[in-house]
Amino acid sequence: MSQIAKEFGIDKALKELGLKDINNGTSTGKDFFSNGEIIESYSPVDGALIGKVKATTKEDFEKVISTASEGFKEWRTLPAPQRGEVVRKFNDELRRLKEPLGKLVSYEMGKSYQEGLGEVQEMIDICDFAVGLSRQLHGLTMHSERPGHRMYEQYHPLGVVGVISAFNFPVAVWSWNTALAWVCGDACIWKGSEKTPLTSVACQNIAARVFSENGVPEGISCLITGDHTVGEMMTKDERVPLISATGSTRMGKIVAKEVAGRLGKTLLELGGNNAIIVTPDANIKNTVIGAVFGAVGTCGQRCTSTRRLIVHEDIYDKVKDAVVKAYGQLRIGNPLDENNHVGPLIDKDSVKNYLNALKKVEEEGGKVLVEGGVLEGEGYESGCYVKPAIAEAENHFEIVQHETFAPVLYIMKYKGDVTDALKLQNGVRQGLSSAIMTNNLREAERFLSVEGSDCGISNVNIGTSGAEIGGAFGGEKDTGGGRESGSDAWKVYMRRQTNTINYTTELPLAQGIKFDL
Numbered sequence: 001m002s003q004i005a006k007e008f009g010i011d012k013a014l015k016e017l018g019l020k021d022i023n024n025g026t027s028t029g030k031d032f033f034s035n036g037e038i039i040e041s042y043s044p045v046d047g048a049l050i051g052k053v054k055a056t057t058k059e060d061f062e063k064v065i066s067t068a069s070e071g072f073k074e075w076r077t078l079p080a081p082q083r084g085e086v087v088r089k090f091n092d093e094l095r096r097l098k099e100p101l102g103k104l105v106s107y108e109m110g111k112s113y114q115e116g117l118g119e120v121q122e123m124i125d126i127c128d129f130a131v132g133l134s135r136q137l138h139g140l141t142m143h144s145e146r147p148g149h150r151m152y153e154q155y156h157p158l159g160v161v162g163v164i165s166a167f168n169f170p171v172a173v174w175s176w177n178t179a180l181a182w183v184c185g186d187a188c189i190w191k192g193s194e195k196t197p198l199t200s201v202a203c204q205n206i207a208a209r210v211f212s213e214n215g216v217p218e219g220i221s222c223l224i225t226g227d228h229t230v231g232e233m234m235t236k237d238e239r240v241p242l243i244s245a246t247g248s249t250r251m252g253k254i255v256a257k258e259v260a261g262r263l264g265k266t267l268l269e270l271g272g273n274n275a276i277i278v279t280p281d282a283n284i285k286n287t288v289i290g291a292v293f294g295a296v297g298t299c300g301q302r303c304t305s306t307r308r309l310i311v312h313e314d315i316y317d318k319v320k321d322a323v324v325k326a327y328g329q330l331r332i333g334n335p336l337d338e339n340n341h342v343g344p345l346i347d348k349d350s351v352k353n354y355l356n357a358l359k360k361v362e363e364e365g366g367k368v369l370v371e372g373g374v375l376e377g378e379g380y381e382s383g384c385y386v387k388p389a390i391a392e393a394e395n396h397f398e399i400v401q402h403e404t405f406a407p408v409l410y411i412m413k414y415k416g417d418v419t420d421a422l423k424l425q426n427g428v429r430q431g432l433s434s435a436i437m438t439n440n441l442r443e444a445e446r447f448l449s450v451e452g453s454d455c456g457i458s459n460v461n462i463g464t465s466g467a468e469i470g471g472a473f474g475g476e477k478d479t480g481g482g483r484e485s486g487s488d489a490w491k492v493y494m495r496r497q498t499n500t501i502n503y504t505t506e507l508p509l510a511q512g513i514k515f516d517l
């Protein structure tokens, strides 16, 4: 155990979460023997080895998929409110283990402890939502055009749902999918990120215990672990009708093609390139809070992180100076220490991408306003701590058109009205989150109108970062088009069936066709 791990009680958290020195990365909910390769998980906080997890082999996967498929046959017959009751009990355990799980998320992923707790809270919230939903999985009733007929639609569970998740939300994304899929009557197989394998094992431990105590069939919550090759076992398998994949656009394009090739369904939650438009009517103080939190929170590693600030020329200097000044107050360091605002990047590859973005923006003619760089010395031994940077840039720069998953904020000027700002905002391939800061009703409404923001999430007077679980979450264009979490996102985990019942003694045929026997 490293000094930081001891000081912040990581060993106690690992014990409470049932983690061992070597953990099984494959699980159907019961004991499982695997010969898988060992993945070591190092903390970006201090570079220390946290634990080891055995990856999933092809043979393991075969056992997982057959157990999940069998378990589904029984689980689907349980009334949905009873499935909801199991999710409620799972949620009780999440509430009890919120602190150790939040701590592990922070230590293994590098986000602040507060954000780690916030992520577990999102799990709790979506489970609450799912419990209510378990009594509301309703379809419509329509009037039949034929006399003596009744027509309605109902939703049945889909089957085995595959969930592939990214490192930056190592626990919440799993529950956004599974809490809904479970009440819908599906079995779930989760492939978490190979960069955060211990948090995945910790979550599966909780689900496995609660499910077994409540007589849930084996295989309803399964875990597989490893890199893209393990993900591919699931995307290629016809026994998995839906793949919900969260991660980079690069990954999403590969997964979409693979699953479409076998006519499976996908729910894709991919990269963003999110902007805040700041109009002359904006509240500057709130703009600075929203922009700084959005750009440096989770060290710029949220899909909804603010990457571009599009500011009207009349207030450009004022906003620029205020944001630059705020960056001067940021404290970078151990994310478990609540005094720090910014933790580390996930690994050294991410550091490389960050440095490359800073180099490229200058090569393309941008001007660095707040200098970046890698921090060294005491407290920064992992080599993953970087300074949040700001650069003046043009929207058409190649580097600005890309999502750099790091704390680099591009600031740019617009002239004219909100339509001109929207051209810049919408002028990228990604379409996840967007925001406008304005007290002008006309500007706000134009931003939200059909000719306004083309993103899945569009906010007025709050930043781009984060979302509530009650709304459907996701984005357009290169963000993949998927929606998960609240609203009617549950429908993707079910299949719709239209039923027509004839309660007469006749069989009238459509289009007036007569077929007398």
Ligand code: NAD
Pocket (backbone or CB within 6 Å): 164, 165, 166, 167, 168, 169, 191, 192, 193, 194, 226, 227, 228, 229, 230, 231, 232, 235, 246, 247, 248, 249, 250, 251, 252, 254, 255, 268, 269, 270, 271, 272, 302, 303, 304, 403, 405, 432, 474, 475, 479
């Ligand atoms: P990544 O694409 O490298 O990996 C994500 C997951 O996909 C991992 O589990 C990985 O093993 C798996 N994977 C990769 N290639 C695969 C393949 N060919 N087949 C099957 N599985 C495969 O992403 P990352 O670096 O972990 O996460 C950062 C990215 O995720 C960013 O682009 C971010 O914007 C995005 N993200 C999006 C959302 C959203 O809701 N839109 C949420 C979180 C993260």
